[in-house]
Amino acid sequence: MKEKIKQSAIKLFYKKGYFATGMRTLANAVGIQKASIYHHYPSKEDILMDIFRTTMIDLQDMLRTCLDEASSTMEKFQAAIKGHIIFHIERKEEVIIADSELRGLTADNYKEIIQMRDDYEKEIQRLLKEGVVEGIFPEMDINVISYAILTMCSAVPLWFKKSGRLSKEEVADIYTAMILKGLARS
Amino acid sequence: MKEKIKQSAIKLFYKKGYFATGMRTLANAVGIQKASIYHHYPSKEDILMDIFRTTMIDLQDMLRTCLDEASSTMEKFQAAIKGHIIFHIERKEEVIIADSELRGLTADNYKEIIQMRDDYEKEIQRLLKEGVVEGIFPEMDINVISYAILTMCSAVPLWFKKSGRLSKEEVADIYTAMILKGLARS
């Protein structure tokens, strides 16, 4: 039942936004009374925080798997980009919540999530640095380039249509090709 | 006074979000009673809509100026990217509201803003197409590439610090260089 509440919350927070979704609306979607929600979650923010934590942990796990399965820096980088995009398409609702509802978190929760996000960014930046050291990438502004890459890839679910012309793999390949070309040594 | 309400609303909607900002909070920020706001705006959504319209119109005007002042397709494209990024840094609060509070708009207002956004996207896509026809860009998936470019450039205000290491022009130049290299004919 806790999971059912969470799944309904994901759909509603995605569609209407966290502050615009009331506990009554959420309860109706689940098929229970709003008071019953408080048996599973101590507060509305805890539901949001549960979504944040699951999403960030799964994202971290996905990255770790991608890195473990690749050998060279170039392969790791390509796998990270592709994995990031595919995760963001498959988990569209959750990642859009994670990117747009940070203001729903109070100070301590906010810090925890920002920390996880920073750790993830640093992994990508570490890959870029390794690529520069190995000479497969030219000298670059690591921070700016990493933000450019991460923000464009995280935004894919904002326009991607599952029933559209391209599969998620095709989109990931187009993005990866453009990024690698943009970073290539001249 | 209407302008003062609008400016306070921009700051609050940016900081706390549209739904999380109450009319009382807004009125306090302006220094009046909440009932007084209704002398200037018929509803809360009309304040949001005013912000949306101003932002989108100014963005369109900026693009038009960039295109008029450049001659070749390549110059127009570069000017458009640079102008887009600098606008998004200078108007940080408004563009972040425009990108995250669309759910605060009812159907008719929503349609109007989406139409303006689509028109803007089409201008960028038209530039890319011209570049392909002229042979300065290789064949590409125009839609996907245009989304990649627009989303990464629109996200700059999410991480850019005015007091940081780089000026907005420097960031715009780094982005433009990476994008052009990513699009270059091989």
Place this chain on the structure above:
DNA sequence: GTCTATAGATGGATAGAC
């Protein structure tokens, strides 16, 4: 574990005095 009932605050919006 879910329910009914309700507390207590706050939401957007309006009426009418000045």
Place this chain on the structure above:
DNA sequence: GTCTATCCATCTATAGAC
């Protein structure tokens, strides 16, 4: 053009029965 006062709906959360 701003104010006080107020309407009514909704909000998050709790109490206590079953």
